[in-house]
Amino acid sequence: MRNGTQTRENILRQAAALFNRQGFAGASMADIMQATGLQKGGIYRHFESKEALALEAFDYAVGQMAARFSTSLEGREHAVERLNGIVDVFARLHDDPPVPGGCPMMNTAVQTDDAESPALRDRARTAMDGLRTLIRQTVRKGIARGEVRADVDGDALATLLICTLEGGVAISRLYNDGVHAHRAADAMRTYLDERVRA
DSSP states (O other): OHHHHHHHHHHHHHHHHHHHHHHHHHSOHHHHHHHHTOOHHHHHTTOSSHHHHHHHHHHHHHHHHHHHHHHHHTTOOSHHHHHHHHHHHHHHTTTSOSSTTSOHHHHHHHHOOTTTOHHHHHHHHHHHHHHHHHHHHHHHHHHHTTSBOTTOOHHHHHHHHHHHHHHHHHHHHHHTOTHHHHHHHHHHHHHIIIIIBO
């Protein structure tokens, strides 16, 4: 039983990296077989289809991201410091990714269209909704405690933060240079200090 569980976890870990870098259509079963060292039957013993594997691999990748957010937010009480904790996770994505290839939410959203795998695209949207909700709730609580300016729109801030940080990660990946993610993070830290902090 333990060996089966370890095999399944290894398949998920390897597939998550492949799907995150190559997309659902770009990562073939042959790629997954090569990465895991298993035959197709060995993979399908644990997952009924490529899409089922992709869905669970995405959940695995998002779980790795969620763990990073949880660690980064630990001990941060002030709303702006919590927002900076989110920024810190994105700043590290190029140099120390929890899953190789950048942010799994954005990669999946960009690489998967509705016709290819609507279930996977829905998962990406749900995961992104979770991040947007975290930012909006942090802003709302920060306003209530006098830590965030009363005129800050949490939904607008979520859009700005995510677009800026994801853009920095994408350009860092394109040039294989983390400086772009760090510049985006620095810009957001300045913005939070000057435009959001009460």
